[in-house]
Amino acid sequence: MSGTQSLYERLGGRDAISAVVDEFYDRMLADERVAHYFEDVDMVAQRAHQTQFISSVAGGPVEYTGEDMRAAHDHLGLSHEDFAVTAEHLQGALEEFDVPPEEIEEVMTAVAGLEEDIVSD
Numbered sequence: 529m530s531g532t533q534s535l536y537e538r539l540g541g542r543d544a545i546s547a548v549v550d551e552f553y554d555r556m557l558a559d560e561r562v563a564h565y566f567e568d569v570d571m572v573a574q575r576a577h578q579t580q581f582i583s584s585v586a587g588g589p590v591e592y593t594g595e596d597m598r599a600a601h602d603h604l605g606l607s608h609e610d611f612a613v614t615a616e617h618l619q620g621a622l623e624e625f626d627v628p629p630e631e632i633e634e635v636m637t638a639v640a641g642l643e644e645d646i647v648s649d
Contacts, residue, residue, distance in 0.1 A: 534586065534587030534588065535586040535587050535631060535634055535635070536583055536586035536587045536588030536589075536590075537587075537588075538628075538631050539586055539627060539631060539635075541588070542579065542583055542588065542590075544625065545579055545582050545583050545586070545588075546575070546579045547625060548582075548621045548622055548624075548625055548627070549575050549578045549579045549582065549621075550575060551620075551621040551624050551625070552578070552617055552618050552621040553566075553571060553574065553575055553578070555617040555620060555621060556614065556617050557571075559613065559617065561609075561610070561613050562610055562613050562614065562617075565604055565606075565610075577594055580592055580593070580594070581594060582635075585638055586635070586638075596645070597642050597645035597646050598645045598646075601645070601646045601647075601648070602648055604648070605648050606646055606647050606648055607647060607648075607649075608643070608647050608649075610647075611643050611646060611647050615636065615639055615640070618635070618636070618639060619632060619636055622635060
Protein backbone atom coordinates (compact mmCIF):
# COMPACT_ATOMS: atom_id res chain seq x y z
CA MET A 529 0.00 0.00 0.00
CA SER A 530 2.84 2.39 0.73
CA GLY A 531 3.67 2.40 -2.99
CA THR A 532 0.38 4.09 -3.82
CA GLN A 533 0.26 6.66 -1.03
CA SER A 534 2.58 9.63 -0.63
CA LEU A 535 4.71 9.89 2.49
CA TYR A 536 2.44 12.78 3.49
CA GLU A 537 -0.57 10.45 3.44
CA ARG A 538 1.30 7.64 5.21
CA LEU A 539 2.33 10.07 7.96
CA GLY A 540 -1.34 10.94 8.52
CA GLY A 541 -1.63 14.28 6.73
CA ARG A 542 -1.35 17.82 8.02
CA ASP A 543 -2.74 17.31 11.52
CA ALA A 544 -0.44 14.37 12.24
CA ILE A 545 2.58 16.24 10.85
CA SER A 546 1.66 19.29 12.91
CA ALA A 547 1.52 17.14 16.07
CA VAL A 548 4.97 15.68 15.31
CA VAL A 549 6.33 19.19 14.69
CA ASP A 550 4.95 20.37 18.05
CA GLU A 551 6.60 17.44 19.83
CA PHE A 552 9.83 18.06 17.92
CA TYR A 553 10.01 21.72 18.98
CA ASP A 554 9.07 20.86 22.57
CA ARG A 555 12.10 18.58 22.60
CA MET A 556 14.35 21.16 20.93
CA LEU A 557 13.33 23.91 23.37
CA ALA A 558 13.96 21.61 26.34
CA ASP A 559 17.49 20.75 25.13
CA GLU A 560 20.09 23.26 26.33
CA ARG A 561 22.41 22.23 23.47
CA VAL A 562 20.09 23.80 20.86
CA ALA A 563 17.39 25.80 22.68
CA HIS A 564 19.38 29.03 22.37
CA TYR A 565 18.83 29.03 18.61
CA PHE A 566 15.16 29.77 19.26
CA GLU A 567 15.45 32.57 21.84
CA ASP A 568 14.20 35.32 19.53
CA VAL A 569 12.02 33.15 17.28
CA ASP A 570 8.24 33.41 16.98
CA MET A 571 7.59 29.75 17.77
CA VAL A 572 3.97 29.80 16.58
CA ALA A 573 5.16 30.95 13.17
CA GLN A 574 8.14 28.56 13.29
CA ARG A 575 5.93 25.56 14.03
CA ALA A 576 3.54 26.49 11.20
CA HIS A 577 6.47 27.02 8.84
CA GLN A 578 8.04 23.66 9.72
CA THR A 579 4.69 21.89 9.27
CA GLN A 580 4.41 23.46 5.81
CA PHE A 581 7.97 22.43 4.95
CA ILE A 582 7.62 18.80 6.05
CA SER A 583 4.21 18.51 4.38
CA SER A 584 5.69 19.77 1.12
CA VAL A 585 8.78 17.52 1.27
CA ALA A 586 6.55 14.53 2.08
CA GLY A 587 4.53 15.02 -1.08
CA GLY A 588 1.49 16.69 0.42
CA PRO A 589 -0.76 19.19 -1.29
CA VAL A 590 1.32 22.03 0.11
CA GLU A 591 3.78 24.31 -1.61
CA TYR A 592 6.71 25.39 0.54
CA THR A 593 7.16 29.14 0.26
CA GLY A 594 10.10 29.70 2.60
CA GLU A 595 13.77 30.36 1.90
CA ASP A 596 16.01 27.62 0.62
CA MET A 597 17.83 25.67 3.33
CA ARG A 598 21.18 27.43 3.03
CA ALA A 599 19.67 30.94 3.13
CA ALA A 600 17.40 30.03 6.05
CA HIS A 601 20.18 28.59 8.23
CA ASP A 602 23.45 30.21 7.15
CA HIS A 603 23.32 33.01 9.74
CA LEU A 604 22.96 30.48 12.59
CA GLY A 605 26.41 28.91 12.27
CA LEU A 606 25.08 25.39 12.86
CA SER A 607 27.54 22.55 13.37
CA HIS A 608 27.25 18.89 12.41
CA GLU A 609 26.68 18.20 16.12
CA ASP A 610 23.73 20.64 16.13
CA PHE A 611 22.35 18.86 13.09
CA ALA A 612 22.72 15.46 14.79
CA VAL A 613 20.89 16.71 17.90
CA THR A 614 18.10 18.06 15.70
CA ALA A 615 17.82 14.78 13.80
CA GLU A 616 17.74 12.88 17.10
CA HIS A 617 14.80 14.99 18.31
CA LEU A 618 12.95 14.62 15.01
CA GLN A 619 13.32 10.86 15.12
CA GLY A 620 12.17 10.82 18.75
CA ALA A 621 9.11 12.91 17.89
CA LEU A 622 8.20 10.55 15.04
CA GLU A 623 8.63 7.56 17.35
CA GLU A 624 6.47 9.26 20.01
CA PHE A 625 3.57 9.18 17.55
CA ASP A 626 4.22 5.54 16.57
CA VAL A 627 5.18 6.38 13.01
CA PRO A 628 6.21 3.08 11.38
CA PRO A 629 9.95 2.50 11.01
CA GLU A 630 9.80 2.59 7.20
CA GLU A 631 8.30 6.10 7.23
CA ILE A 632 10.74 7.25 9.92
CA GLU A 633 13.61 6.05 7.74
CA GLU A 634 12.15 7.86 4.72
CA VAL A 635 11.83 11.13 6.66
CA MET A 636 15.29 10.82 8.19
CA THR A 637 16.87 10.06 4.81
CA ALA A 638 15.26 13.18 3.34
CA VAL A 639 16.50 15.26 6.29
CA ALA A 640 20.03 13.82 6.04
CA GLY A 641 20.13 15.01 2.45
CA LEU A 642 19.76 18.59 3.70
CA GLU A 643 22.71 18.53 6.12
CA GLU A 644 25.27 20.14 3.83
CA ASP A 645 22.93 23.04 3.10
CA ILE A 646 22.06 23.58 6.77
CA VAL A 647 25.48 23.17 8.44
CA SER A 648 27.97 26.04 8.27
CA ASP A 649 31.43 24.55 8.60
